[in-house]
Amino acid sequence: MKKINILTSSLALILFANLNANAQIKLSDIFKKVTEKQSTTTATGTPTTFEIGQGIKEALQLGVSAGADRLSVKDGFLGNLAVKILMPPEAQKVEKTLRGIGLNKLCDNVITSLNRAAEDAATEAKPIFISAIKQMTLADATNILLGNNDAATAYFKRVTTSELMQKFSPIVTTSLNKVNATKYYSDLTSQYNRLPLVKPVNTNLTEYVTQKAIDGLFIEVAKEELKIRGNFNARSTTLLQKVFGYADKKKS
Numbered sequence: 001m002k003k004i005n006i007l008t009s010s011l012a013l014i015l016f017a018n019l020n021a022n023a024q025i026k027l028s029d030i031f032k033k034v035t036e037k038q039s040t041t042t043a044t045g046t047p048t049t050f051e052i053g054q055g056i057k058e059a060l061q062l063g064v065s066a067g068a069d070r071l072s073v074k075d076g077f078l079g080n081l082a083v084k085i086l087m088p089p090e091a092q093k094v095e096k097t098l099r100g101i102g103l104n105k106l107c108d109n110v111i112t113s114l115n116r117a118a119e120d121a122a123t124e125a126k127p128i129f130i131s132a133i134k135q136m137t138l139a140d141a142t143n144i145l146l147g148n149n150d151a152a153t154a155y156f157k158r159v160t161t162s163e164l165m166q167k168f169s170p171i172v173t174t175s176l177n178k179v180n181a182t183k184y185y186s187d188l189t190s191q192y193n194r195l196p197l198v199k200p201v202n203t204n205l206t207e208y209v210t211q212k213a214i215d216g217l218f219i220e221v222a223k224e225e226l227k228i229r230g231n232f233n234a235r236s237t238t239l240l241q242k243v244f245g246y247a248d249k250k251k252s
Helices: 002-044 049-071 089-100 104-122 125-134 138-146 151-178 181-193 205-230 238-251
Strands: none
Touching: 049 104, 049 125, 049 138, 049 151, 049 205, 049 238, 089 104, 089 181, 104 151, 104 181, 104 205, 125 151, 138 151, 138 238, 151 181, 151 205, 181 205, 205 238
């Protein structure tokens, strides 16, 4: 009789455990579905003006960080054909002439050093962009969201170019000297200017590289802007999905 009671109790415990497990599974499934529904509703609803502002700032911060980080590493400029800095226009004839007489290494040294200087300067870009994002008004954010595909890039050009030029110029000057760009370029122009019947070449390297470095930054920012506008998977948060999903509907 005692054995029967023990067996009955064991069976009851097993049955309760199974029922409890099934209940937990069902509750888990229900919770998951509710959560997914809430997430979908949140991501697809009409954003408030505040949400638009926060969403745009979040998107731009991600974009400028990615763009600046790509350019500020070794070969960020040199290895990227879209932003690689070539010889200054007035020196391209110089380059062609010197390569024609076998001075390829000298020309390569100049180009490499110009890009290294830009990569060095690019490390200073992110704080300037982030500051511009923080100062953005809600009207700016809405105009960017519902504007052209380059609206954010155009905003950055308008509000940061002057500060970038001012900030980059001394950095580029230091970087040009640090990577021997000034020396290489001086050697190159000296070699060319010695040739008979040529017009001497003089270039403000700091101004040239500074402008090219800034141009490269805007190219990378524009890539990131297009990515988040056109690629749903690039919208990594519910807020971004909601804000840019709203923009998609408004533009369709």
